[in-house]
Amino acid sequence: MMQALKSILLSLCMLFVSHSALAQATPVTVDVELSRSRVYVGDQLTYQVIVRGTDNPSSPQVEFPDSVRVSYNGRSSHSFTNMRIVNGKRQSVTDQRYSFQYTLTAVESGIITIPAPQITVNGQVISGESSSFESTLPVHSDADEMLVFIERDKIYLNETVEVECTWWIGNQTSEFSFASTKIPSSFQISPLAPPSGGEQTVRVTMNDIPLVGVVMAGQHFGQNMTKLVFRFSITPEETGSFHLGPIRAVFTRHSGTGQNFRAYIESESIPIQVQLVPSDGQPDGYAGAIGTYRVHTKASNSVVNVGDPIELTYRVVGNEPMAGLDDAPALNQLPGFSDDFRASSEGWRESLPKKSGMREFTTTIRALNPEVDEIPAIGFSSFHPESNSYEIYQSSPIPIEVRAVEVVTLADAVVTGGLSGETISSPDVEHTELTPTQPGLWAHGSVAEILSERDYSYQALIRDPIVISATASGPILYAITMLLGVVRSRDKNHRRILCRAYAHSRQLEKQGQTYQSLRHYLATALDINTESVVSNDAFLLPIDRATAQRASDILSHDEAKPYLNSDANVPSITQAPNLLKEIHTQILDHRLDHP
């Protein structure tokens, strides 16, 4: 016993030591992997940072160069279990690794080096290794031309201008990509609807923004050619000098000889000057808006008592990105509001989520006196780049009717409450009813809630043994009951026949035909002809052997009677007066026990 205990303890110690040794043998490592070592400009490759030896590492820090565009695809974890021999013992070792994946798009040619990634584990910075790949430009296509048109090359900060790009396509082309197009990072790009009249729409992705282009036919350099046209808008978010483009398409060209090769075409880059809006003539409260807008206001009710809440909605409609519209104007600084209205101390609430091209804010205001007959207009100032001037957009005033209310004193309240028994409401306390708003986006659940959700599946339901057995139990029970009823009814019928045969046999007995009566009963019980009954048939009846023997003897005597002397000592029917009754009783009892 002690020996066994010692060996178990020794094994446990060895296991602990080997596990510790193993744990020490798996330090935190950071490896990098590139899916390709050579790509064409505009093509994509996968860059992975693989972290081993730690649980739940933070995202690595990687200083990607400007010559690649990066899209983070998220983290995935993998675990591999394998067997290792440590100190002569086989151990199951689980290798857990975390992979951070990025999709890189080369936007410049040359050797592109990705600096070493770094992660921080328990305050210690661990670096991986740098990696590099070669990016080359394919053949320049002389048969194509890329043209870019922009409204103006001197634009204001936060101004949105339209850009139209036309690619005259020289020959059959496929697998094109605009991924290597250079757009300054401070320019926000938004897709615009393509020009009408196209033969076919084509999806184009530029700077990870999906755009829609159209394929059209046209004349270029005196030749019938096909062109791809798409439009987008740019909105600069920094001032300074920038270059838009070159807009570059890398594609596969199918030549007339049946050869396929990669080629590219690019536009001229367009210098763009981004400047601040002029300070001369800038109205008070100007918040940086540029462009044309429409302003609307809406009140929840037009007939109110003094002090009643009015839900005021302020909506501005224009083109994105709608800079300078992070908040609505402060009402207490607007003429017409400060004297006649009291605005909610909470200020404006923005309606979320924001809809493209619209900003909506709501607040609660209260009219302070019954002379108020309208909610004044609310202004919004914006700079107009085409006229180079500021413009103030005004909403329309909203007519309202404000009714005076009697000031209720505490004494009134006590008297009123005492006499009428109605609910007393203090004049200082506002009672508002909850009004449902327009439908909005509802928050998704937490990870724990999402993972704990039950799934209802019709396929699983019809295979669920509990549901199947519960549903089938009723009909099966009913079927069994009906089956039993049929069996019982058959048995009852047979019983009735036997009773009838017994009654008939009794009658025959009374008429002196005693042997015939026994034969008739046996024939009925065995379901055979009366003439066919022989003495041995008595043993076929479900009765005890002694009774059967007696019945057999009597029938044997009847059968032997023609061949025997009249004074022979043979059993007689008179020696068994109750034999018929006994046989009948035993048969019925047997049927009751064995239906």
Added chain:
Amino acid sequence: MKSLMLSLIVCVLTQASAIAQNIESDLNDAVTNLNSAIDQLNTNDPQSKSTLQQSAAKIEQIIDTYGVQSPGMHHALGNAYMLQGDTGHAVLAYRRGEILDPTNKELHHSLNFARSSVSTQIDPSVSNKLWNFILIWRGSVSRYHLTILFVVLFTTGWITLAGRATRLLPKAFFHFGFGLILVSILPLFMLGSDWFYTHSANAAIITQSETIARTGPDDSVYARVYEEPLAPGLEIRVIESRDGWSHAKLMDGSQCWIRNTDFEYISQ
């Protein structure tokens, strides 16, 4: 042999546990990304759109890779698309979540909001109104409760009939049992209609902008059915597909042809 079986069982269990951990870890990343994007939206951070795109891509990757899905997952995916302004994919995700659990109120509200944001509004046809009426219970009665109700009514009905057949119950119970079986058809019909509606493979959502509806399956031969393009998020039923085009029926019963790339089926 025993040790081999044991190793096999341990291996399968370890694998299953590792997959569950991976799903949880990936989902955690996706939801964290989505929450960060919402914070970025509040501060008008231009990065919000790319964070939303990453979050949506991650959730779709979880659904595709592991083959798991839940109403909450589709709700989060729909929110990620909706906040990007991609109403088409948002309606698609919400509808997929709604199929899994029609009683999820939050998901239902978000779906209603997404539907109200679809710029093309179409009045449903009489048959669609009838379907909506037949399925009016879906938002308030769970399929579990209907299943239990059916099983209880059906089984009790048959047991009552069996009791009557054995003369254990009085004659009046025959009608009672028969009535219960008849009533049990109602939840069965409701479940059946729900199954038919949600599993019909031809329900689809327009997911691309500028979807041109045509009178036939060709750009150059057939004219436009409507002056305006069909808006993303519009719900359709596909009648047939031919050469990259599909014959679609809109909710008002009108028909048109659209490209296969312009829509996605709700049933995955």
